[in-house]
Each structure stands twice: as structure tokens, then as C-alpha cells.
Amino acid sequence: MNTFDIEKLVRPNVREMAPYSSARDEFKGEAQIYLDANENSLGSVSSELFNRYPDPTQNKLRTKVARLKGVEPEQIFFGNGSDEPIDLLLRAFCQPQKDRVLIFPPTYGMYKVQANINDTPVEEISLNEDFSLPLEKIQEVVNPQIKLMFICSPNNPSGNLISKLGIIDILKCFKGLVVVDEAYIDFAPVNVSMISEINTYPNLVVLQTFSKAWGLAGLRLGMAFAQKPIIDILNKIKYPYNINTLTQQHVLEALNGIDKKEQMVATLLQERTWLNEELKKLKAVKTIYPSDANFLLVRMEQANLFYKKLTQSGIIVRNRSNVALCDNCLRITVGTPNENQALIKQMQGISLKLLVKNEL
Ligand SMILES: Cc1ncc(COP(=O)(O)O)c(C=O)c1O
Known part of the structure; x- marks a missing residue:
């Protein structure tokens, strides 16, 4: 006891x-x-x-x-x-x-x-x-x-x-x-x-x-x-x-909208599955860790390079490469369907360039 x-x-x-x-x-x-x-x-x-x-x-x-x-x-x-x-x-x-x-x-x-x-x-x-x-x-x-x-x-x-x-x-x-x-x-x-x-x-x-x-x-x-x-x-x-007062008022109102929260969660979970499937197809992606959250941890070849190129194209993900057990890992928040498609398109482009240069 x-x-x-x-x-x-x-x-x-x-x-x-x-x-x-x-x-x-x-x-x-x-x-x-x-x-x-x-x-x-x-x-x-x-x-x-x-x-x-x-x-x-x-x-x-x-x-x-x-x-x-x-x-x-x-x-x-x-x-x-x-x-x-x-x-x-x-x-x-x-x-x-x-x-x-x-x-x-x-x-x-x-x-x-x-x-x-x-x-x-x-x-x-x-x-x-x-x-x-x-x-x-x-x-x-x-x-x-x-x-x-x-x-x-x-x-x-x-x-x-x-x-x-x-x-x-x-x-x-x-x-x-x-x-x-x-x-x-x-x-x-x-x-x-x-x-x-x-x-x-x-x-x-x-x-x-x-x-x-x-x-x-x-x-x-x-x-x-x-x-x-x-x-x-x-x-x-x-x-x-x-x-503060605004927060108390707004959250009280938001609590009436639990259906909307559940709808958004369902959409984000569907998008997480889609992202997972698309990321898997990239040769640079080594492991996608199982997620119970609204993001994916993805182990890559050349995570730093992908992070840099994505940032240059205006897409910001979280580079976790310097964190314990996360060598070469990017943490990617699930976005809107359009955002996820844009991300995958950019990552495909970066992969292709690396493949052509024989760097993957
Ligand atoms: C695990 C975890 N706890 C807490 C927080 C912060 O939450 P809040 O916005 O309520 O301060 C975050 C934000 O990213 C988080 O990842």
C-alpha cells in the first residue's frame, strides 16, 4: 500500500x-x-x-x-x-x-x-x-x-x-x-x-x-x-x-461545440492516415512511428537537409534530430488536406533531386 x-x-x-x-x-x-x-x-x-x-x-x-x-x-x-x-x-x-x-x-x-x-x-x-x-x-x-x-x-x-x-x-x-x-x-x-x-x-x-x-x-x-x-x-x-475574462467566456461557448471538436479530430485522424501512407512511399523515409496524436515522428535519411529545403519553400516542420532517440527525425503536425498535399509534393521534389544526384 x-x-x-x-x-x-x-x-x-x-x-x-x-x-x-x-x-x-x-x-x-x-x-x-x-x-x-x-x-x-x-x-x-x-x-x-x-x-x-x-x-x-x-x-x-x-x-x-x-x-x-x-x-x-x-x-x-x-x-x-x-x-x-x-x-x-x-x-x-x-x-x-x-x-x-x-x-x-x-x-x-x-x-x-x-x-x-x-x-x-x-x-x-x-x-x-x-x-x-x-x-x-x-x-x-x-x-x-x-x-x-x-x-x-x-x-x-x-x-x-x-x-x-x-x-x-x-x-x-x-x-x-x-x-x-x-x-x-x-x-x-x-x-x-x-x-x-x-x-x-x-x-x-x-x-x-x-x-x-x-x-x-x-x-x-x-x-x-x-x-x-x-x-x-x-x-x-x-x-x-x-x-482572463475573454478566455472564460470563449471556452464556455466552445464547450457547446463538442460535435465540431469531434469532427475536427476525425478529419485530422483521416489526414494522419493519408500523410502516413504518402510519406511511406518516399525512399528517404525510414520509419514512421505509430501516433496517437495529431503529429507524426518520421525518421529520414538526411532530416536536416529536408528540414532546410522545406523551410526554404515556406513549410515549417519541427526538426527533432538533436533530441534523444530522435536522430534524423522530423516531427510533422497534421495539417489541412491542402497543407498536407503541399508538404508531400515538396518532399517528393526534394527526394527526386537527391535520387538524381545519387544521394539517397
Ligand atoms: C505534451 C505537451 N504538454 C503541454 C503543452 C502545452 O500546452 P498549453 O498550450 O496548454 O500550454 C504542449 C504543447 O505543445 C505539449 O506538447
């Missing part, structure tokens, strides 16, 4: 501190006249009114997202992108220069960047060659100094889902927090999300975002799902008004 204790895990200064109490925290009802927050009572310079601070607890959004995700409202934290909960988890649970985090490269770069900002040493265990979790190595390395581990599923940049059973094995024995970043989960088969496990495992945090399948990256809304004690800590240390 895992003897997980959140009170012991949280940084002592965070446990002891009193959070900032905003005007809107102190008075929550509806009033005629608001003279409590030093806002501009006359209105806004812009044509739409934004003179009032946003709801610091994001209640309407919380109720709607809770229903959608099948969790309690108090099991959700909203952040300015999922980058915010990544940052706050580090600040809440890792004492700089003392505690550590564990990551599994190749993976999303922000875990390490945020840990560096927080002056928290990062331990790294490479994923296996097939980008699965190296479970035995994790058991060997884990120690009490490691307070957080970040597992990205589906993983960026490899695109594969990480086995749920493997994650559950870790949850059962690790006494720190297991943060499962599910930014791309809407592109994966149904019912694979770890959200269904948050009531069972007090040390599980699941991150999701409106930036990918919902197509709302510009609004910056990320979510962390976990049991209430963890969510309370994140809310305690967040900026009081971290989710």
Missing part, C-alpha cells in the same frame, strides 16, 4: 503561507454597486467592456468542464495553458536545489525548462527504443528526493500513448506525484485517459489542454485534474486572476 502524504510532500513554506485574498474572493454574491476592487467604474477604452476582474475561481467553467470530464468541480485546476500547472507543481512541491524531478526523454521540453527555472535538479531516464516507459529502470532510480515525475501520454515528440498499466504500477509505489500530461489525449482511442483514476490514486495529476483538439491555443487554457488536496494547493499559489 502506498503511504502517500500530501502534507509531507508540499513545500513547508507553501503549506504554512496564507494565500492572497482578492476582492472577488471575499465577496462572492451579486451586488448592485462594486467599489471593492479599484476597477475603473466608468467602463473600458475598448468597445467591449472588460473593466471588471474575472472570476478568480472560474466557477461557470468549472461546473461545465466537471460535467464533461466526469469529475467533481473541486478536482479541476485551470491554468494559463497547461504550462501554468507544470510551473506551479514544481513551485509547490520542489524545494529549489534540494528536491528533484524525473523525466523520460525524448519528451515535452517545458518540464526541464520549468525545473531549471525553479532551480530543481532533473533526473532523466531515457524511454525505451520503442518509446515505451522503462519500468524496471524507474524502480531502480526512484528515491525520496524525487517529488514529481512527468509522463507525457501520448508522448511529444514520439506520438505514442504510454501504457496505463505501467503508469498504475508506478502510482502504486511512488510516494511523490505522478504527473501525466495528456495534451494530445483527444486524438487517442477513447477511454484511455488517466482521469478515470484520480479518485483511486491520491498522487496522480492529469494535465489536459484546450490548445490541441479544441483548437484554442490562442486562448491559453490548460487544466490539471487531481484529488482536492492537490488542487487546493495549486489554487493557493496561482495568480489570483490567472484566467
Whole structure:
């Protein structure tokens, strides 16, 4: 049995501190006249009114997202992108220069960047060659100094889902927090999300975002799902008004359009299959890794050259050649049908030139 204790895990200064109490925290009802927050009572310079601070607890959004995700409202934290909960988890649970985090490269770069900002040493265990979790190595390395581990599923940049059973094995024995970043989960088969496990495992945090399948990256809304004690800590240390009014309004409206989200996901998945088939035909393409996300990781002959030529033609993909296990790999986001056709056409042209020069 895992003897997980959140009170012991949280940084002592965070446990002891009193959070900032905003005007809107102190008075929550509806009033005629608001003279409590030093806002501009006359209105806004812009044509739409934004003179009032946003709801610091994001209640309407919380109720709607809770229903959608099948969790309690108090099991959700909203952040300015999922980058915010990544940052706050580090600040809440890792004492700089003392505690550590564990990551599994190749993976999303922000875990390490945020840990560096927080002056928290990062331990790294490479994923296996097939980008699965190296479970035995994790058991060997884990120690009490490691307070957080970040597992990205589906993983960026490899695109594969990480086995749920493997994650559950870790949850059962690790006494720190297991943060499962599910930014791309809407592109994966149904019912694979770890959200269904948050009531069972007090040390599980699941991150999701409106930036990918919902197509709302510009609004910056990320979510962390976990049991209430963890969510309370994140809310305690967040900026009081971290989710602006526009974002709250737009996402509330977008939540009525789940059919459109599902339609877009279906189209992107079809396009992913098409791209996969077309890329396979190119002699320069060595491996296309199985993807549960809206991108493909493609191992090529001469990835740097393809990257350069594509960029010169105005098509930007992500060159991951310098990343662990991704030698000669490009990460290609699935685009619109026209964009995908343009990409393939350019890649065919580059391949042909290399073939003619006998360089493939
Ligand atoms: C795995 C992963 N997590 C999180 C993010 C960032 O999400 P957000 O836009 O919600 O900050 C990204 C963005 O590319 C990502 O790939």
C-alpha cells in the first residue's frame, strides 16, 4: 500500500503561507454597486467592456468542464495553458536545489525548462527504443528526493500513448506525484485517459489542454485534474486572476461545440492516415512511428537537409534530430488536406533531386 502524504510532500513554506485574498474572493454574491476592487467604474477604452476582474475561481467553467470530464468541480485546476500547472507543481512541491524531478526523454521540453527555472535538479531516464516507459529502470532510480515525475501520454515528440498499466504500477509505489500530461489525449482511442483514476490514486495529476483538439491555443487554457488536496494547493499559489475574462467566456461557448471538436479530430485522424501512407512511399523515409496524436515522428535519411529545403519553400516542420532517440527525425503536425498535399509534393521534389544526384 502506498503511504502517500500530501502534507509531507508540499513545500513547508507553501503549506504554512496564507494565500492572497482578492476582492472577488471575499465577496462572492451579486451586488448592485462594486467599489471593492479599484476597477475603473466608468467602463473600458475598448468597445467591449472588460473593466471588471474575472472570476478568480472560474466557477461557470468549472461546473461545465466537471460535467464533461466526469469529475467533481473541486478536482479541476485551470491554468494559463497547461504550462501554468507544470510551473506551479514544481513551485509547490520542489524545494529549489534540494528536491528533484524525473523525466523520460525524448519528451515535452517545458518540464526541464520549468525545473531549471525553479532551480530543481532533473533526473532523466531515457524511454525505451520503442518509446515505451522503462519500468524496471524507474524502480531502480526512484528515491525520496524525487517529488514529481512527468509522463507525457501520448508522448511529444514520439506520438505514442504510454501504457496505463505501467503508469498504475508506478502510482502504486511512488510516494511523490505522478504527473501525466495528456495534451494530445483527444486524438487517442477513447477511454484511455488517466482521469478515470484520480479518485483511486491520491498522487496522480492529469494535465489536459484546450490548445490541441479544441483548437484554442490562442486562448491559453490548460487544466490539471487531481484529488482536492492537490488542487487546493495549486489554487493557493496561482495568480489570483490567472484566467482572463475573454478566455472564460470563449471556452464556455466552445464547450457547446463538442460535435465540431469531434469532427475536427476525425478529419485530422483521416489526414494522419493519408500523410502516413504518402510519406511511406518516399525512399528517404525510414520509419514512421505509430501516433496517437495529431503529429507524426518520421525518421529520414538526411532530416536536416529536408528540414532546410522545406523551410526554404515556406513549410515549417519541427526538426527533432538533436533530441534523444530522435536522430534524423522530423516531427510533422497534421495539417489541412491542402497543407498536407503541399508538404508531400515538396518532399517528393526534394527526394527526386537527391535520387538524381545519387544521394539517397
Ligand atoms: C505534451 C505537451 N504538454 C503541454 C503543452 C502545452 O500546452 P498549453 O498550450 O496548454 O500550454 C504542449 C504543447 O505543445 C505539449 O506538447
